[in-house]
Amino acid sequence: MYFDGALNINGVGAGILFITPTKDKLRYVLRIHFLASNNAVEYEACLHGLHIAVELGVKRLMVYGDSTLVINQLNKDWSYSSEKMDSYCAEIRRFEGKFYGIEYHHVARDHNQIADQLSKIGSSRTAVLLGVFIQDLLVPSIKEENEVVEVPPTEQLVLVVPSPVADWREQFVKYLTSAKVPADKTETERLICQSKHYVLADGNLMRKSAKEGILQKCITQGEGVKLLLEIHSSSCSNHAALRNLVDKAF
Known part of the structure; x- marks a missing residue:
């Protein structure tokens, strides 16, 4: 061998x-x-x-x-x-x-x-x-406790599967449908400012592209991880450069 x-x-x-x-x-x-x-x-x-x-x-x-x-x-x-x-x-x-x-x-x-x-x-x-x-x-063959990995100074694609979190789209949907805002003043100002980039289309939250005005569908964090896994790690995996891979996902 x-x-x-x-x-x-x-x-x-x-x-x-x-x-x-x-x-x-x-x-x-x-x-x-x-x-x-x-x-x-x-x-x-x-x-x-x-x-x-x-x-x-x-x-x-x-x-x-x-x-x-x-x-x-x-x-x-x-x-x-x-x-x-x-x-x-x-x-x-x-x-x-x-x-x-x-x-x-x-x-x-x-x-x-x-x-x-x-x-x-x-x-x-x-x-x-x-x-x-x-x-x-997809994972190392050995496990170490408290292992710290140093990332080399080259472009790397690091895919982290997060723990379940709240749906980030919910605050925008609530504001666009009922003008509901958070109690915190700073958070309210941030939400109002960011909401200018979003619209609702057939009940789906969409983000407006700044240049072309194209509507991009907003998905959950879990769906985003699944999408990247399908593009990057499937049997027909993507061979594009890392920046192009992210662009493909968007």
Whole structure:
């Protein structure tokens, strides 16, 4: 099994290649939809490769990767660099018991080109080649308490599913239908000012576009999250740039 991970401005991805004793090749692309470091992506690739190997009934496995840190940590030649890496290693150790034998070997990047190409397909969100299996990973394989994720200084699409909240449209509907305003004076002034941009059409709250005068249907926060998930994470996921993706949703 060969594995590799990749990060770029479009996203995060990983590639896995299996070569059977008869030289048949199985290729897998992982599209990762959460922020992760280079090392975490390599661990995700290795871990999911072991998942797949177990499902395929593999009992003896040679694992090859070009990440010096990951291979040396799995071979216990290096100590863990962080609690997260420790958690990944512990999760991988759980799967080792499902094999009669498993070994980890470091290879040069030149000898890991197929896995590298597969990982770049996953990170760039380009079309997947015929005969390649694909999987979307929405959450990390490990969990850490009080984990703080540092967002790199590049354009990122972070999709947060919020807890149920009150329907934000309700205050505008009440004001437009009955002129009902909040008790707080400041809130009343804000509502009156913002309401100039909204109208009711067949009972639906619509926002008027400032330039074209186009009416845009207003939806709940939950419906908005569902819409973004359908556009971004479905089986026919969107490959547009992140700003274009948001424009498409609007």
